[in-house]
Amino acid sequence: MDPQAQASPPRNSLESSSDHEELSKLEQLSRRFTSVEVLTRNAPAGKISVPRHVHLRQGTRGHTFLELSPLFSGSLWGRGGTPRDGFFPSDNEITTDSESGFCDPPAPYHSFSKGKKLGLAYLVSLAAVFSPLSSNIYFPALNNISAELNTAPDLIALSITIYMVFQGLAPSFWGPLADKYGRRPIFISTLIVYLGANVGLALSKNYATLMVFRGIQAVGSSATIAVGAGTIGDIAMAGERGGLLGIFSGIRMFGQAFGPVIGGCLTQYWGFRSIFYFLLIFASLVVVIIAFFLPETLQRIAGDGTIPLTGVHKPLIENFRKKKDVEEGKPRDVEKPRAAAPVSFKTFLESFKLLFEKDVFITLLFGSIIYAVWSMVTSSTSNLFKKEYHLSDIEIGLVFLPNGLGCVIGSFVTGRLLDLSYRSAANKFRNAQSPPIDVDVELTQQKYPDFPLEHARLVHTWWLAFVFCACTAAYGWTVEYAIAIPLILQFLIAFSATSIFNINSTLMIDLYPSKPASATAINNLMRCTVGAIGVSVVEKMAAAIRDGTTFTVLSGVAAASVSLVWLQWVWGPMWRKERMDRLARKEALALAEADESEGENLKEKA
Structure with a gap:
């Protein structure tokens, strides 16, 4: 497995914590995702650091982002079973931005030059x-x-x-x-x-x-x-x-x-x-x-x-250009756009x-x-x-x-x-950290809220x-x-x-x-x-x-x-x-409620 695909446990984690036990299973996501990164937030003195977010990267083209709350980490698996079941939430269930609008998209930000x-x-x-x-x-x-x-x-x-x-x-x-x-x-x-x-x-x-x-x-x-x-x-x-x-x-x-x-x-x-x-x-x-x-x-x-x-x-100009990056007789595996929620007055x-x-x-x-x-x-x-x-x-x-x-x-x-x-x-912020942060690392709000x-x-x-x-x-x-x-x-x-x-x-x-x-x-x-x-x-x-x-x-x-x-x-x-x-x-509460509702539906079908 690619070393970048391995997920290390959060700092100061507790071995007995069910949340952290479940996070150890992130390594199994390498069956589908080429990179898994667990982000933690520094806790006050005397407290443990708890998992905050998970970045999941698929291939070199598309990126998905899933927010994780320690109180409801079970919902990571509850949306569609565990990785052991060979079942994971579909692309439409995982979104690159949050309804709140404050989540940063995962790096790299964009492929354009x-x-x-x-x-x-x-x-x-x-x-x-x-x-x-x-x-x-x-x-x-x-x-x-x-x-x-x-x-x-x-x-x-x-x-x-x-x-x-x-x-x-x-x-x-x-x-x-x-x-x-x-x-x-x-x-x-x-x-x-x-x-x-x-x-x-x-x-x-x-x-x-x-x-x-x-x-x-x-x-x-x-x-x-x-x-x-x-x-x-x-x-x-x-x-x-x-x-x-x-x-x-x-x-x-x-x-x-x-x-x-x-x-x-x-x-x-x-x-x-x-x-x-x-x-x-x-x-x-x-x-x-x-x-x-x-x-x-x-x-x-x-x-x-x-x-x-x-x-x-x-763009209309694309209709007049020759198709690129497609081999003859071989379909290309690409990420599909996610469907938007319907328009409502709330929108x-x-x-x-x-x-x-x-x-x-x-x-x-x-x-x-x-x-x-x-x-x-x-x-x-x-x-x-x-x-x-x-x-x-x-x-x-x-x-x-x-x-x-x-x-x-x-x-x-x-x-x-x-x-x-x-x-x-x-x-200045990167150099003040211990150890210093690499200059190529994007200082996102989620990972570095103190910037x-x-x-x-x-x-x-x-x-x-x-x-x-x-x-x-x-x-x-x-x-x-x-x-x-x-x-x-x-x-x-x-x-x-x-x-x-x-x-x-x-x-x-x-x-x-x-x-x-x-x-x-x-x-x-x-x-x-x-x-x-x-x-x-x-x-x-x-x-x-x-x-x-x-x-x-x-x-x-x-x-x-x-x-x-x-x-x-x-x-x-x-x-x-x-x-x-x-x-x-x-958002964690909303996700937990959705999981509970989905669990009830599965029981009814069973």
Whole structure:
């Protein structure tokens, strides 16, 4: 037998323990599995270490993961008999992720090369461009839309709020579906909805129609961010996740940077309807590219990237390629995708459950406050600069460039910083263990719960928050002096804000690696909800207490929210480990109940 396939008993185990006696039988699993690893969790002084998880590896293509509780280790065999019976649970009974969403998939994480991972990051980033692009391309056209639809500017501005509300809500429903049925079909479905919305917006004849299709447009475009982040979560290990998410955010922020310029030019020469025809044509091209080149990455369906894809999960380009790795006349033994549970109302509530976790809620609330203040700066730019400098539609579009470039550069820079800070913290943790942990070992939450994940991710938040608050406080006072100064401050505000968003998004996926789309979706929900409230009141605030005072007050709110980062820094690791323990006990109880029910069914059949 391969030495890697042997299962050694847990440290400090008790020979008389029935749990540990049963674990000794894991060696017999080598009849089917090529690797068996028993993971234990270190116990307090004077207590024994007990088995926590079992990793089972089958071949080189597919991996299965089974969680084991010491109280119910008998359930490992009870689901279908013991290995001695020649009977083991089917592939559909063992899943690679837990319903709780916190379990890390077993290593190696994915078979894709670094180049292919980068290619997929670029591809999903292209689709995710539509969320910020659709929002920002619209800003220079507000006055034009108001005049053409004969509607007050304040009412037209509400269409921005409507967009942000649906931008926050929609991913909370699309995200769980993507975590259950795959990234590719949800990508294509949301973009088809987006295409229809742009047709409706281009043909809008009145204010009501505009508002309805603006909401539908947000439903179609916003989900691409959650599903795109889910795709990266599928293929990236923690040490490379920050960099890939930085690329993902940086590319999609080109929509933030150049959307207003494009919108200003289109509105100036062809009217506001040309904006939506442009988006329709662009999105149609992206749908074709996604359909041809994006493979399914959800591990339940695609495994580590080596399970052959079929149906809607298979890229169309594969139909034109020669079949590889198949010998003539010999069928290939491959792992089959596991079937998904049926959709229920509970499916759509999965994202919302995360709000009840203390560390998650604090992380989301801090990011949402920063997002709201940044959105208030951005959404007030058109009226503020038009009032002070009497700019044309094209010039208004150009005013948004520093903000957009700050978003793009901030995304790429932070992605790099996140990877460096994670590697530094990981190396320090590995070297502090006795014996030191090998550098190639992935520091999963289950195997190494004491790794300071929160510190590794949040280390750069402190100085970024200082830059954001200082620049926001000065911004409103500088507008009346010279246009260059507020534009420089807009760049710094966008740079620091986007960097904070990337840190929060990466931490959320780290906390819930098995449900990255759902984690990103609830992140969007919180940010967009708080942001929509801010956007709806910023103009009234500026009219009541002047621009300078308005942004100074907002800076104070943002500064006060930094206390939430301190709470996460100090208490976050403890809350994370408490959640892991609680969810592990809950799943063990559910497994035991299922075993008891199955045992009763077997007795009845006997």
